[in-house]
Amino acid sequence: xxxxxEALAAFKPHRGDAIVVPGRGGKFWAELTGNPNLDVxxxxxxxxxxxxxxxxxxxxxxxxxxVLFDSEGDILMSLGMLTTIAEQAPVxxxxxxxxxxxxxxxxxxxxxxxxxxxxxxxxxxxxxxxAQAFDxxxxxxxxxxxxxGRPGPVFVxxxxxxxxxxAPIGQRRRWNTRSRTQVVADLQQxxxxxxx
Amino acid sequence: MAEVQSAALSPxxxxxxxxxxxxxxxxxxxxxxxxxxYLLMQAEPSLxxxxxxxxxxxCSIASGLAAGGARPMILIQNTGLQESGDSLRGWLLGMNVGxxxxxxxxxxxxxxxxxxxxxxYTEPFINAYGLDYYLVESDADASRISVAFEEAEKxxxxxxxxxxxxxxxxxx
Numbered sequence: 001x002x003x004x005x006e007a008l009a010a011f012k013p014h015r016g017d018a019i020v021v022p023g024r025g026g027k028f029w030a031e032l033t034g035n036p037n038l039d040v041x042x043x044x045x046x047x048x049x050x051x052x053x054x055x056x057x058x059x060x061x062x063x064x065x066x067v068l069f070d071s072e073g074d075i076l077m078s079l080g081m082l083t084t085i086a087e088q089a090p091v092x093x094x095x096x097x098x099x100x101x102x103x104x105x106x107x108x109x110x111x112x113x114x115x116x117x118x119x120x121x122x123x124x125x126x127x128x129x130x131a132q133a134f135d136x137x138x139x140x141x142x143x144x145x146x147x148x149g150r151p152g153p154v155f156v157x158x159x160x161x162x163x164x165x166x167a168p169i170g171q172r173r174r175w176n177t178r179s180r181t182q183v184v185a186d187l188q189q190x191x192x193x194x195x196x
Numbered sequence: 197m198a199e200v201q202s203a204a205l206s207p208x209x210x211x212x213x214x215x216x217x218x219x220x221x222x223x224x225x226x227x228x229x230x231x232x233x234y235l236l237m238q239a240e241p242s243l244x245x246x247x248x249x250x251x252x253x254x255c256s257i258a259s260g261l262a263a264g265g266a267r268p269m270i271l272i273q274n275t276g277l278q279e280s281g282d283s284l285r286g287w288l289l290g291m292n293v294g295x296x297x298x299x300x301x302x303x304x305x306x307x308x309x310x311x312x313x314x315x316x317y318t319e320p321f322i323n324a325y326g327l328d329y330y331l332v333e334s335d336a337d338a339s340r341i342s343v344a345f346e347e348a349e350k351x352x353x354x355x356x357x358x359x360x361x362x363x364x365x366x367x368x
Contacts, residue, residue: 040263046286049256052248053287056260056268059221059244080249084257088246181292184263193265 001159002137004028004098008069010141011096014148018065018094019187021054024105025069025098027175037190040183041176044105048077051085051095058090058152061191065092065148072099072119073111079122082155086127091151095123100162108164123155135159205334205359207233210298211240213341217296220266221246223254227273227300251276252283258295259287273300274318274358284325284354294348296341297356301331304360322356329356 005028012032019038022029026041033039040057042050054068075082075097085093101114111117120131131154132147134140140158147156165172178186188194210233214222222237223246237243248254251272261268272280277299288295303312310316322329328347330340341357348355 042291044286045259045290046252046256046282048252049259049283049287052253052256053260053263055246056221056257056262056266057264058260059246060261060264060266078250078253081253084246084248084253180290184291187263188265191265 001135001161002140004100004160004163005031006137007098007140007158007160008032010137010144011067014144015067016065018067019057019061021050021057021066021068023050023069023074023098024071029069030175037186040187041178042180042183043176045180048074050074051078051081054095055081055085055088055090055093058093059088062090062092064191065094065152066090067094067096069096069098072097072101072114072117073103075119076111076117079126082123082126082128085153086123089129089153091153093153094148095128095153095155097155097157098160099157100160102162102164104162104164107166108162119157120155123157128153128155131155131157133157133159205332205338207236209335209338210341211236213338214269215240215242217342217345218267219243219269221258221261221268222271223248223257223261223268224271225249225251225254225273225276227276227302233271250279252280255280255283255287259291259293262293262295263291268295270295270297270354272297273314274302275314277356278314278317278321281321281325288354289325292352293354294350294352295354296344296348297354298341299356299358301358301360304358306333306360318358327354327356329358331358331360333360
């Protein structure tokens with residue numbers, strides 16, 4: 001297993017000018033990013049939707065890489081999304097999964113069948129052309145240049161340590177200083193998009 | 197009194213409204229109304245169809261499309277709209293996405309009597325989320341689709357177009 005921050009730090013040198021949707025890794029990525037206006041940290045607008053949001057971004061911005069750090073709880077809530085992504089097959093879409101085997105934001109209860117689900121195989125079975133799984137940081141580190149150097153879509157499942165939050169939501173440190181509206185506005189300004 | 201509908205809402209009319217309003221992506225799950233429309237949309241080069249497996253997915257995808265500068269429209273059935281509640285809340289309302297959701301109104305009848313609970317709960321559901329909506333029955337009502345687009349753009353909120361055409365139009 002690896003820590004989420006370690007996995008994100010391994011990714012950072014390869015980011016280039018990619019849009020990053022950090023999902024539930026947002027609070028860790030906020031400490032690492034060098035280009036916050038190309039980040040789309042949204043917290044949790046509604047569980048299960050990060051992959052759909054990132055797919056939409058990738059389809060709307062086909063000339064720019066979109067890198068998503070999804071979670072297994074989100075993916076399990078929307079397994080059918082894998083088939084939609086595979087059918088659309090955006091070459092600029094890089095789908096990483098932070099699999100900590102638990103619902104970390106609610107106290108660390110296990111997701112169903114947590115130890116036995118092979119998410120990379122689910123992605124392949126759904127039609128992703130490439131999928132890999134890593135539980136060692138060194139292996140991920142070595143593979144990242146090729147993963148990100150080839151066209152997507154690709155699915156990369158990472159086993160990460162559960163970093164559980166037990167404090168009541170209202171008492172947790174706010175890591176995202178921007179509202180969701182501001183995050184999207186900053187992204188659109190960076191991309192030169194005229195907001196509708 | 198006769199309850200005959202004088203004309204149906206034709207798929208060609210709906211497609212024309214999509215093009216008129218510069219829709220780029222249709223995020224959709226088939227319903228019993230939309231097969232002929234599907235064939236037309238598929239043949240339209242200005243549209244990209246994004247098929248989903250559950251209607252709530254359409255909300256997050258549309259949200260991402262809008263954030264990326266595209267102009268999505270959601271095309272689902274009222275059963276799926278009701279399934280989509282949390283995604284509608286978080287990914288469309290919560291992200292201020294002004295998009296049109298065209299919703300097949302399964303079970304709708306002109307006289308208001310229905311045995312289909314999909315219809316029974318449709319308008320209460322829409323009202324619970326505070327969404328504006330327009331009913332479209334026939335080609336004569338099609339301009340309401342453009343009204344919905346204008347309103348969605350102005351308010352940055354989803355606006356629903358209910359297609360009350362069950363068993364008369366698209367699949368006839």
